[in-house]
Amino acid sequence: MNLRFLFFLLVILISACSTKPSRLELALQKAGKNRTELEKVINKYSEDPIDSLKRRSVIFLIENMDGYFSYEGKSMSDYKNYFKCLRHSNQTPETILDSISNLYGFFDLNKSKKLYDLETVDSTFLVENIELAFTAWKNFPWSKNYSFGEFCEYILPYRVENESLSDWRKLLYNEYYPMVKSLKSKDPIEVAMILRDSAISRNGVPRFTMTRPANYPSLDVLTSRSLAGTCDDLAQFSMALFRTFGIVCSKDFIPLQGAENFGHSWVFLKNHKQEFFHTDFFDPIIYITETVGNRTIMKTKVYRRKFSKNWEDIEMLKNELDFIPSEFQEGGLRFEDVTPLYSNNLTDLNMTNKDLYEKISFSQSKIAFLCAPAWLDWKPIAWTKIDEDGNASFKNIDAGSLLRVAQMDGETLKFISAPFFIHKQNRSKIFFNGIGEKENISLYSKFNLDRDRWAQDRIIGGIIEAANNRTFEKADTLYIFKKRPFRLSTEVICNSSPNKYKYIRYKGAPGTHCNIAEIAFFSNDKRLSGKVIGQPGSWNNNESFNYTAAMDGSTLTAYDFNQPDGGWVGLELSEKSEITKVQLTPRNYDNYIKPDNDYELFVDSPHGWKSFGRKKARADSLVFQNVPYNALLYLKNHTYGRDERVFYIENGIQVFK
CATH class of the missing domain: 2.60.40 (Immunoglobulin-like)
Structure with missing residues (x-):
């Protein structure tokens, strides 16, 4: 045996020993006792060459399965009733949630068991999911133009977030197949519209609410059929329905909206011409253009949820950071940047040393995070690697929202820039450093108060009238509201001297339902009292919206007349009085x-x-x-x-x- 052969053999042995396990092998190792179940599926699709794509698909699922999980427990099951009640009850979401809490106690996620997919998903479940997904992709004419990569990411997945697993494909297929079985269309959007309309005719118009049990996980598909809940809850059902019938779709989302403390999500769809569409709150499916499709929402980034992990990003963050913010940890780093599709003010953000508090410290890391505010906190929404000159460049930013740059200092964010926003027109950075004058x-x-604008605008055109007869015949107009109020209590002077009146009222402008939270009448700074009078009738026959709500002393209740015109509320005074001042509160969200x-x-x-x-x-x-x-x-x-x-x-x- 010569030395060259020995050297060659030694190189082979060293290489074999140093080779890292594949992603598949690492996943199977983490599966523990469940490895056998996962290998059953791999082996099933390894016997016949005709199943090669199915073998690749199951490997794709298993390689990316780590980090997916769901919860199981009594509290989880009990609180599904909240979402079902939302559909069948006319009560407010807050009232329904209070009732559920009184019945079951407060929702406590800590009492639920976390089930990791790698350790619990069985072979039967995976095989059924793969078979039904392939049937949809291969058999429906509208699905055949999708690539295998698109199929794996946006049709094949058996879950989206951390929802409880179920046999949703089989159930939805049996339920909705009669609507599409005779269709010959090659346009998946046409089919999606039919499915969407059918779902609404079966379940009713979606009921949107942000009220939700605190910390309740993603809603499972079968419960989401009630079409009630948050934007994520509504998206859960629509994605499952479209994927069941081989339509590429997923969730596009804004991690944090500008001027808000939360994000937003909706469902994107792709047609046979590689064009993108979307449905928001399960509303009609529309083409994404420069004027619709969540372009006008204040935001910095828009991402698209994938099933697979961002492997290169994960590796880079692990190499550079001892602690990774939860927003970018391995289990959740499964998205691609689609900001250009939804941006009206697209730009790149370049942060140089002159934009920072101090020169970037490479002793901490070479990673900079772009953060957005949420309540008294800042949340990372994007990251970049800092170049050798200490500059941080963030690509594809929608200008206009408030931002700041930070690095990780241990397990906390260390700010390296003052807050700023990018001007939408000239793209300059406007900083808020709080330095100098007071x-x-x-x-x-x-x-x-943007959400209150509609209610504030309903005050414009409202009239203060006074008369000496209850029918307000030949009433005197003491004041007409011509401006939008900007504060809780707006006072206006309406001196009626020398006339005195027995009856005084606020009459809503046409088309406003006489929406008003509070009204008070004064004579020489003395608040007038008497019998509350008004036009009976309230929205949805809800007595809490009757005219008396405008004089109950609470700015949280409001008069909401059941007709656009003709609503009014006022006082029958015990004695005739001069009217010198009126104090008004518009309907509001209590901010x-x-x-x-x-x-x-x-x-x-x-x-x-x-x-x-x-x-x-x-x-x-x-x-x-x-x-x-x-x-x-x-x-x-x-x-x-x-x-x-x-x-x-x-x-x-x-x-x-």
């Missing part, structure tokens, strides 16, 4: 400053939020003095309420970002 500020809300509530103002700093002071409101506004100019601010209500959002002051006005 200013006195007046605050009227703790959250963006105005409220008297007697306890508030705390926070100011941003390089190290996070710092308290600037705490005070109780004496009216519907708060004044803080000597606040840092050009600072990012946050107002917390310690009394109650959850909606709060970062803001800054521009020309004396709160701007929520």
Whole structure:
């Protein structure tokens, strides 16, 4: 045996010993006792060459299965009833959830058992899923133009998030096949529209609500058939339905919306021409263009959920970081960037040393995170590798939302830039560093009031009328509201002198349902009292929306007349009086400053939020003095309420970002 042969043999032995296990082998090792079940499926599709694609598909599933799991337990089963009740009850989601909580106790995810797919999925389940998925892909004419890669990512998967597993393919196939069996169309969108319309005719118009049991996982497909819940809950059913019939689809999502503290998701679909469509809240399926398709939502990033892991990204983050933020940990790093498809203000963000507090520290890592605000916190929504010159470049950003850059310092984020946003037109970076002058500020809300605009606008055209007969014949008009109110309590002067009146009312403008939360009448600063009168009738015959709600002393209740026109509410006074002032509160989402509530103002700093002071409101506004100019601010209500959002002051006005 010569030396060259010995050397060659030694190289082979060393290479064999140092070769890393394949992704498949690593997954099978993690499966433990369940390895046998998974290998059964691999072996089943290894016997006949005709099954080569099915063998590749099961390997794809197993390689990417690690990190998927579901929950099992009594609490999980009990609280499915909440979503079913949403469909069949006219009560508010909050009332339904309270009833479920009184019956079963509060939902506690910690009492549920976590079931990892690798350790629990059996061969029968996987084989049935693969067979039904292939049948749909190969047999339906509208599915044949999809590639094998698209099939694996967007038709084959048996789950989307951490929902409980079920035999949804078989059930939905049997239920909806009669609607499509005779179709010869090659357009999957046409088929999806038929399926969508059929689902709504069976289950009713979707009922959307953000009210949900705290920490309840993703909704399982069979429960999601009720078409009630959050955007994620509604997407769960529509994805399952479309995939059952071989239509490529998945969930596109915004991790955090600008000016909001939460994200949003919807379902994308792809047709035979490689064009993209979407359905939001299971609404009609429409083509994604520059004017629709969630383009107008404030956002920085849009991602598309995949079944497979982002293997290269995972490897890079593991090599660079000792601790990876939960948003980018291996189990959840399964998405691709589709921001350009939904962006009206697409740009790249380049952060150089002059944009940062200090030069980037490579001793921590070479990874920088782009963060967005959520309540009193910042969440990573994108990451990049820092170049050798210390610059951080983030590709495909939708400009306009509030951001800041951070690095990991152990297990916490260390901010390396002040908050900023990218100007939509000139693409400059506008920073909020809070350095220099001080200013006195007046605050009227703790959250963006854009959602209240419709109710505020319904005040415009409203009339204050006074008369001396209950029918308001020949009534005098004392005031017409011509502007949108901007605060909780708007006072207007309407001096009726020298006339005195027995009857006084607020009459809603045409088309407004007389929506109003509170109305009060004054004579020389004395609040007038008397018998509450008004036009009976309330939306959906809900008595809590009757005219008396506008004079019950609560700004959380409102008059909502059951007709667009003709609603009014007022007082029959005990004696004739002059009317000198009216105080009005529009219908609202309870985000105005409220008297007697306890508030705390926070100011941003390089190290996070710092308290600037705490005070109780004496009216519907708060004044803080000597606040840092050009600072990012946050107002917390310690009394109650959850909606709060970062803001800054521009020309004396709160701007929520």
